[in-house]
Amino acid sequence: MNKRDAQKFEARLIEERKRCLKELGQLENEELMINQKEASGDLSSYSFHMADQGSDTMEREKNVFLVSSKGNDLYEIDQALLRIKDSKYGSCLHCGKEIERERLEAMPHARLCIKCRQEEEKESRNNRHGESLISDRV
Numbered sequence: 001m002n003k004r005d006a007q008k009f010e011a012r013l014i015e016e017r018k019r020c021l022k023e024l025g026q027l028e029n030e031e032l033m034i035n036q037k038e039a040s041g042d043l044s045s046y047s048f049h050m051a052d053q054g055s056d057t058m059e060r061e062k063n064v065f066l067v068s069s070k071g072n073d074l075y076e077i078d079q080a081l082l083r084i085k086d087s088k089y090g091s092c093l094h095c096g097k098e099i100e101r102e103r104l105e106a107m108p109h110a111r112l113c114i115k116c117r118q119e120e121e122k123e124s125r126n127n128r129h130g131e132s133l134i135s136d137r138v
């Protein structure tokens with residue numbers, strides 16, 4: 001992937017990151033942090049503050065539940081931004097091949113190519129299937 005394309009995806013990832021944070025209700029804090037990082041030009045020190053949120057235990061447990069999927073998106077986005085910085089962006093983390101361009105357009109934080117992703121999904125579906133069989137009986 002050339003630099004110009006990587007920059008294009010980087011801009012999209014930063015937008016997605018903001019949207020994600022907004023959904024998590026943390027935009028204000030985090031944006032302040034991003035602005036500070038951007039000012040110093042240091043993307044590598046992006047940090048992941050989920051665990052710091054919420055002072056009381058109930059609140060924290062609720063937050064953990066709410067952010068588990070969004071928080072994971074955010075993590076993937078951060079990882080993709082770090083890969084751009086290391087010039088590794090756009091390669092499948094599993095097989096090392098270039099990730100299909102359409103796939104990156106649809107999901108800029110994709111870390112696996114379509115083939116590896118499908119295999120991963122197949123595995124997790126099998127696992128979920130096992131669990132649901134049990135809960136159906138309960």
Ligand SMILES: [Zn+2]
Pocket residue numbers: 092093094095096097112113114115116117
């Ligand atoms: Zn792959």
